[in-house]
């Protein structure tokens with residue numbers, strides 16, 4: 413972030429403002445961790461601040477300090493619209509295009525608030541007054557840590573803030589294994605532990621909280637796993653019927669796609685999840701090396717994300733979506749085999 417911008421934001425925070433913080437739709441650990449970390453920090457500056465999430469998120473994120481104060485736009489639209497229209501400052505975290513907030517897009521677009529983006533996804537839109545956008549960052553939580561440090565407030569990071577930021581770094585780095593993890597990421601995680609983040613407990617809350625049904629759903633997903641060796645690709649499907657059979661809850665399929673990517677010789681993985689309620693198939697894409705699933709998703713599945721992790725959707729049914737995916741793959745045969 414530019415020094416000049418930091419000076420202006422510092423000035424801005426000297427007096428109490430009406431502030432709203434927004435993560436993307438279907439928020440993950442990094443989205444909830446970063447918004448709550450920033451929220452708890454701004455409270456220390458005596459700001460009038462509210463986090464508004466577009467919709468609900470998995471239970472394994474609900475232990476985070478401050479979580480009970482989050483408004484959910486899908487359930488609390490009226491009060492959220494008032495807060496957004498009255499906001500003087502809106503922080504948008506862990507996304508870079510307002511359409512990533514689903515039904516909140518309109519309210520955010522028409523708001524006169526000064527907007528501050530903190531995000532690590534590719535190809536940011538141009539809606540923010542101040543942009544802290546860096547695709548080399550492991551997570552938005554790492555960036556919120558840097559942001560607080562740039563504002564000269566590292567001493568304000570307490571155990572609660574540290575726990576939220578640690579949680580987001582942990583989830584977005586795949587427990588510190590993705591290539592975006594740097595020595596600086598580890599240093600920051602270390603500092604957060606020094607501030608009181610309990611790394612072991614946080615891991616347990618997020619990853620060792622499985623229901624029996626989720627494990628059964630994983631079994632189903634793995635038995636549906638298919639390999640396309642000629643494209644070094646593997647994919648998983650889950651139909652609505654299968655999800656229902658195992659009493660699917662938000663977050664249950666988190667991480668399933670990584671099993672497909674963990675196969676030897678596979679550098680591209682996808683999971684296709686039928687969503688009958690919205691009449692779409694939700695797609696998660698993962699890759700290894702330089703094959704950009706961000707580009708792939710932008711081009712073919714109305715989505716985007718990072719080079720090695722992206723999401724998207726299809727309006728075809730599950731079977732046709734998979735057929736379409738396989739027919740698209742033939743155009744990428746060389747790219748996939750030259751990796």
Ligand code: 5GP
Pocket residue numbers: 436506512695696697714715716717718721722723724725
């Ligand atoms: P996931 O597959 O876990 O839903 O998402 C992987 C990454 O891609 C995350 O960083 C997420 O924010 C991003 N992402 C997921 N869905 C979309 C989408 O529809 N559009 C864009 N631009 N990014 C997405």
Ligand code: MN
Pocket residue numbers: 442443506532551552584
């Ligand atoms: Mn993120």
